[in-house]
Amino acid sequence: MEIDYALIAERLKLREEDIRRGFKRGIIIREEYKGVPMIAFRKKIKHIERGTALFLNENLDYIMGYPKIRRALVLNPTIKNYFIDKVVVEEKLDGYNVRIAKINNNIVAITRGGHVCPFTTKKAIQILNTKFFDNNPNLMLCGEMIGLNNPYVPHYYEEVDRGWENLGFYIFDIRDRETNEPLSIKEKIEICKKYNLPYVEPIGEFDKEDAHEYIKEIIDRLNAENREGVVLKDPDMAINPIKYTTHKTQCGDLKAAFTFFYDLGVDFMFSRVVREGYQAFEFNENDDALKKRALDIGESILYPMVDTIKKVHSGERVTEDFEIVVDSEEDLKEFLEYLKRLHMQFIIKNMEKIKADDEYKIKVKIGKIYSATNDKVLSHLNGGLW
Amino acid sequence: MEIDYALIAERLKLREEDIRRGFKRGIIIREEYKGVPMIAFRKKIKHIERGTALFLNENLDYIMGYPKIRRALVLNPTIKNYFIDKVVVEEKLDGYNVRIAKINNNIVAITRGGHVCPFTTKKAIQILNTKFFDNNPNLMLCGEMIGLNNPYVPHYYEEVDRGWENLGFYIFDIRDRETNEPLSIKEKIEICKKYNLPYVEPIGEFDKEDAHEYIKEIIDRLNAENREGVVLKDPDMAINPIKYTTHKTQCGDLKAAFTFFYDLGVDFMFSRVVREGYQAFEFNENDDALKKRALDIGESILYPMVDTIKKVHSGERVTEDFEIVVDSEEDLKEFLEYLKRLHMQFIIKNMEKIKADDEYKIKVKIGKIYSATNDKVLSHLNGGLW
Numbered sequence: 164m165e166i167d168y169a170l171i172a173e174r175l176k177l178r179e180e181d182i183r184r185g186f187k188r189g190i191i192i193r194e195e196y197k198g199v200p201m202i203a204f205r206k207k208i209k210h211i212e213r214g215t216a217l218f219l220n221e222n223l224d225y226i227m228g229y230p231k232i233r234r235a236l237v238l239n240p241t242i243k244n245y246f247i248d249k250v251v252v253e254e255k256l257d258g259y260n261v262r263i264a265k266i267n268n269n270i271v272a273i274t275r276g277g278h279v280c281p282f283t284t285k286k287a288i289q290i291l292n293t294k295f296f297d298n299n300p301n302l303m304l305c306g307e308m309i310g311l312n313n314p315y316v317p318h319y320y321e322e323v324d325r326g327w328e329n330l331g332f333y334i335f336d337i338r339d340r341e342t343n344e345p346l347s348i349k350e351k352i353e354i355c356k357k358y359n360l361p362y363v364e365p366i367g368e369f370d371k372e373d374a375h376e377y378i379k380e381i382i383d384r385l386n387a388e389n390r391e392g393v394v395l396k397d398p399d400m401a402i403n404p405i406k407y408t409t410h411k412t413q414c415g416d417l418k419a420a421f422t423f424f425y426d427l428g429v430d431f432m433f434s435r436v437v438r439e440g441y442q443a444f445e446f447n448e449n450d451d452a453l454k455k456r457a458l459d460i461g462e463s464i465l466y467p468m469v470d471t472i473k474k475v476h477s478g479e480r481v482t483e484d485f486e487i488v489v490d491s492e493e494d495l496k497e498f499l500e501y502l503k504r505l506h507m508q509f510i511i512k513n514m515e516k517i518k519a520d521d522e523y524k525i526k527v528k529i530g531k532i533y534s535a536t537n538d539k540v541l542s543h544l545n546g547g548l549w
Numbered sequence: 550m551e552i553d554y555a556l557i558a559e560r561l562k563l564r565e566e567d568i569r570r571g572f573k574r575g576i577i578i579r580e581e582y583k584g585v586p587m588i589a590f591r592k593k594i595k596h597i598e599r600g601t602a603l604f605l606n607e608n609l610d611y612i613m614g615y616p617k618i619r620r621a622l623v624l625n626p627t628i629k630n631y632f633i634d635k636v637v638v639e640e641k642l643d644g645y646n647v648r649i650a651k652i653n654n655n656i657v658a659i660t661r662g663g664h665v666c667p668f669t670t671k672k673a674i675q676i677l678n679t680k681f682f683d684n685n686p687n688l689m690l691c692g693e694m695i696g697l698n699n700p701y702v703p704h705y706y707e708e709v710d711r712g713w714e715n716l717g718f719y720i721f722d723i724r725d726r727e728t729n730e731p732l733s734i735k736e737k738i739e740i741c742k743k744y745n746l747p748y749v750e751p752i753g754e755f756d757k758e759d760a761h762e763y764i765k766e767i768i769d770r771l772n773a774e775n776r777e778g779v780v781l782k783d784p785d786m787a788i789n790p791i792k793y794t795t796h797k798t799q800c801g802d803l804k805a806a807f808t809f810f811y812d813l814g815v816d817f818m819f820s821r822v823v824r825e826g827y828q829a830f831e832f833n834e835n836d837d838a839l840k841k842r843a844l845d846i847g848e849s850i851l852y853p854m855v856d857t858i859k860k861v862h863s864g865e866r867v868t869e870d871f872e873i874v875v876d877s878e879e880d881l882k883e884f885l886e887y888l889k890r891l892h893m894q895f896i897i898k899n900m901e902k903i904k905a906d907d908e909y910k911i912k913v914k915i916g917k918i919y920s921a922t923n924d925k926v927l928s929h930l931n932g933g934l935w
Contacts, residue, residue, distance in 0.1 A: 233934035244932035405934060424826070429819045434935075436818075437810060440854035441929065444862070453855065454848070461847030462840070468826035469839070476830070543827065546630035548619035548791060549820075 166193070166219070171202070174223040175211055194504070196279040199267060203277030204228060212343070214262075214277040224266045226273055227343045229305055232394065235407045236441040238375035238382075242395065245405060246371040250395050251348050252378060253363045255406055256333055257318045257391035257415075258309030263287050264340045265296035272308075274315075278505065281497045282487060283308055290332050295358040303340035304360065308332050314498075314529065317485045318415075327519045327526075328488045334362040335394065345400040368398065378407070379446065386411050410456065413439050417463035423483065423533035424468050425540070436460060475540040482530030484512060489525050508532040552579070552605070557588070560609040561597055580890070582665040585653060589663030590614060598729070600648075600663040610652045612659055613729045615691055618780065621793045622827040624761035624768075628781065631791060632757040636781050637734050638764060639749045641792055642719055643704045643777035643801075644695030649673050650726045651682035658694075660701075664891065667883045668873060669694055676718050681744040689726035690746065694718050700884075700915065703871045704801075713905045713912075714874045720748040721780065731786040754784065764793070765832065772797050796842065799825050803849035809869065809919040810854050811926070822846060861926040868916030870898060875911050894918040 166186075172179040185191035190206045196218075204215040212228030235241035242250055261283055262273045270293050272283035286308070295304070310330035311319045323331025334355055337346045346354070348365065355362040369377050374395075381393060392408030413435045420431035443456055471481050489495045502509060513528035543549065552572075558565040571577035576592045582604075590601040598614030621627040628636055647669055648659045656679055658669035672694070681690070696716035697705045709717025720741055723732045732740070734751065741748040755763050760781075767779060778794030799821045806817035829842055857867050875881045888895060899914035929935065 235932075236929040236935055237932070241932040241934070245934070421822075421826075424819075424823060428823070432818055432822075433810075433815045436807075436850050437814070437854070439851060440807075440810070440858060443851060443855050444858040453851070454844070457847030457851045458840070458844045459847065460851055461843030461845065464822050465825060465829060465839070465843045465846055468823070469829050472826060472830040543622040546621075546623070546627035548627070548631070549622055 166202070171217065171223060175215075175217070175225070177209060177211060181208055194278065196271065197269065201279075205276065207231075214273070214275050216271075216273050216277045216279065218266055220267055226262055226264050226266070226271075226303055226340045227338075228277060229260055229262055229275060230343060230403060232404055232406050234438075235395070235405050236438065237445045238378055238407060239445070241405070242374045242378070243371055245402070246374075246395070247397060247401065248371060249368055249398050250371050250374045251368045251398050252366045252374075252381060253335060253394045253396060254366060254385065254390065255392040255394045255408065256307040256309045256320070256363065257316060257412065258307040258313065259315040260305070261287070261308050261332070262303045262305050262340070263291065264303040265293070265300060270296065278501070281494070281501050282314060282489070285490070285494060286330060287332060290361070292358045292360060295354070295360060299354075301339055301341070302337055302346075304334050305336040305338055306332050306334040306361075307363070312485075312487050314485050314487055314502075325520075327517050327524070330488075332361060334360055336400075347399045348396060349398070366393070382407065382409055385409050408438065410439065410442060410459065413442075414459050414463040417460065418467050421464050422467040422471055423481065423536040424471065425535040426533040432464070471536065472540055472544070475537060476544055480532070480537055482510065482512075482532055484528055484530045486513075486526060486528045488517070488519065489527065492525065495525060495527055508534060552588070557603065557609060561601075561603070561611070563595060563597060567594055580664065582657065583655065587665075591662065593617075600659070600661050602657075602659050602663040602665065604652055606653055612648055612650050612652070612657075612689055612726045613724075614663060615646055615648055615661065616729060616789060618790055618792050620824075621781070621791050622824065623831045624764055624793060625831065627791070628760045628764070629757055631788070632760075632781070633783060633787065634757060635754055635784050636757050636760045637754045637784050638752045638760075638767060639721060639780045639782060640752060640771065640776065641778040641780045641794065642693040642695045642706070642749065643702060643798065644693040644699065645701040646691070647673070647694050647718070648689045648691050648726070649677065650689040651679070651686060656682065664887070667880070667887050668700060668875070671876070671880060672716060673718060676747070678744045678746060681740070681746060685740075687725055687727070688723055688732075690720050691722040691724055692718050692720040692747075693749075698871075698873050700871050700873055700888075711906075713903055713910070716874075718747060720746055722786075733785045734782060735784070752779070768793065768795055771795050794824065796825065796828060796845065799828075800845050800849040803846065804853050805869075807850050808853040808857055809867065809922045810857065811921040812919040818850070857922065858926055858930070861923060862930055866918070866923055868896065868898070868918055870914055870916045872899075872912060872914045874903070874905065875913065878911065881911060881913055894920065 168179045168182040172182045185208055190208060191202050191204055194201050194203055200219040202217050204211055204213055207213045212230055214228030215225060217223060217225035260275045264271060270288050271279045272287040274280050309320050310323045311317050312328050312330045319329055323329055337351045337354060338344060352362060366381055378393060386409035389411050391412045392406060394404045394406050396404040416431055416435050420427040439460055443453055474481050509532060510530045512530045515526050516523050517526045554565045554568045558568045571594055577588055577590055580587050580589050586605040588603050590597055590599055593599045598616055600614030601611060603609060603611035646661045650657060656674050657665045658673040660666050695706050696709045697703050698714050698716045705715055709715055723737045723740060724730060752767055764779060772795035775797050777798045778792060780790050780792050782790040802817055802821050806813040825846055829839055860867050895918060896916045898916045901912050902909050903912045
């Protein structure tokens with residue numbers, strides 16, 4: 164099918180030239196979902212956010228990408244300077260960002276990159292009361308899919324455990340799916356309550372002048388519980404939220420990155436240790452606490468790297484494994500085809516039928532292959548020079 | 550002066566087009582030294598090494614750049630695979646690489662980047678018996694300028710201390726200055742002895758089959774003495790040398806980089822920790838040793854960063870300071886003008902007349918300014934978002 168650049172441009176209030184060049188430079192790509200052709204924005208182009216997905220149906224329906232949430236490196240004076248008067252603290256969950264909307268009479272779950280993920284879509288339909296969309300066709304539910312049994316960010320959460328699967332979804336924003344205009348926090352909570360939708364409960368609301376003191380305590384508690392951090396919001400969502408994360412999160416990111424260090428190390432490393440630098444400064448640590456932080460950082464970098472080198476040395480091929488539960492072989496096939504379209508290399512490590520409440524489902528273990536790490540470690544162990 | 554691309558191309562056995570494009574892309578730049586125009590290669594172009602310096606005199610005399618020395622990540626099996634039969638171990642000194650040659654009847658000291666450094670040139674003439682060049686006009690002395698009182702890599706070495714100055718030069722290769730063809734290690738030592746030139750004494754010569762065992766012990770000793778590492782060479786220099794460095798060096802590099810983390814952190818970080826990963830693996834450390842290494846890495850990253858943030862917070866501007874000794878204000882002026890030509894930002898922090906043996910010299914403390922680190926830390930401390 165020919166793509167009508169002019170029509171898309173008009174719909175998104177871009178110039179035709181922006182669309183043409185976006186395709187040429189690989190920033191806009193063609194996709195399809197259940198036979199409907201669509202396009203995805205891999206980077207921000209003017210006001211169109213990265214991750215925007217536009218369906219090539221009659222209306223050219225689209226879902227705007229989720230806006231980038233910027234980060235405070237120090238709580239004080241950042242909060243004081245940034246917010247208007249009050250600041251609402253919500254927990255930042257460690258999963259993956261999903262936007263859910265109804266398009267072409269279908270519920271779709273869109274990942275950060277602008278892809279309709281078949282796994283996430285299926286789960287969203289099972290988890291959510293989709294009646295919400297009948298009454299609010301222009302709104303999208305923005306939330307975090309969390310838990311051990313997801314393909315992107317497997318991290319165990321006790322509160323979403325049901326024995327055969329650890330997976331859940333928590334809404335953090337409700338926004339207009341075209342303009343990204345958010346509801347206020349109060350409106351969001353009212354709607355979630357009305358439709359019995361799961362949402363991220365605010366931890367508290369503070370005056371911006373002394374919020375940093377309370378938030379420091381919250382961060383200490385979340386860190387002790389191995390949780391990710393906080394998102395700080397204006398009650399009316401009049402300005403963009405900002406985020407701040409725990410020491411454990413920084414270390415966890417480093418561990419994950421250094422397990423596959425030639426693939427992920429460079430990109431992850433610097434930002435994570437810089438966050439630690441500012442946190443150590445602001446949390447005004449004594450010598451022992453600072454030393455403990457340094458040890459955590461060093462171990463998070465060194466240990467996974469040495470483990471990977473040892474594994475490759477012993478002939479193993481290192482993979483990043485995740486386990487998901489699907490309803491049928493057909494669903495699995497659809498998901499694997501999706502991964503292939505995204506050029507992800509993987510192997511199926513295990514597959515078993517499991518009893519899920521009163522029906523049977525399939526639990527499948529998939530190993531994501533990081534080629535650079537496997538190949539380069541092997542080469543260096545065999546005497547390859549750097 | 551017009552540059553004759555065709556003539557340069559012919560002299561270097563490149564195509565005229567290579568020279569033309571090199572200039573256009575900023576890979577070849579124009580310089581001058583004592584009124585003689587010259588060009589420097591900032592990157593390798595075909596067989597012409599990075600750091601090659603060509604003088605636009607009648608002969609178009611040039612000094613080939615010092616070849617890149619590649620690195621072993623593991624000693625075993627790299628040494629076994631790489632060398633022919635024997636391997637000579639020389640200590641790798643932690644200073645800066647200099648090539649010294651005689652051009653236009655002048656001795657010049659060229660840095661890795663292909664610049665004639667006036668400071669280094671003056672010192673080289675004072676340190677070396679330059680009669681060598683009268684008898685060997687086509688050879689260059691390749692060596693390491695080391696010691697606390699140098700502008701590039703200030704690192705204290707006991708063996709080059711003479712009270713008022715810590716500076717010395719050790720030759721590691723003698724090469725044809727156009728072809729880079731090296732003398733054998735034996736020939737090099739004979740010539741150095743003949744002209745009483747300082748050279749890096751070999752630590753030992755080993756069979757390649759079990760060299761890694763001896764070298765591991767050498768590395769342990771050098772590490773305990775806070776020294777940089779080793780360069781491994783074929784006795785005849787029939788193949789390129791390779792290098793391997795100590796844990797202390799990796800940590801020292803990290804410390805230096807993270808003091809100015811927004812300027813140097815990204816580039817330095819990954820390679821240094823990866824070297825640690827392989828060394829920890831190969832040195833087969835027990836849990837305690839591995840934990841100690843992790844702590845060292847973490848401290849080398851975190852502590853300088855926190856120090857810098859604290860300093861900037863207290864209103865200080867962080868600089869990388871070095872102290873050098875020059876003969877006269879004129880020499881100082883020439884050197885500072887050289888730094889300006891290289892677009893280095895600096896401030897003079899102190900200047901004093903000192904007694905140097907039986908004459909007076911000037912000791913000057915120069916602070917190199919890293920703008921990105923100063924500016925960004927200040928911005929983030931004031932609430933700037935990332």
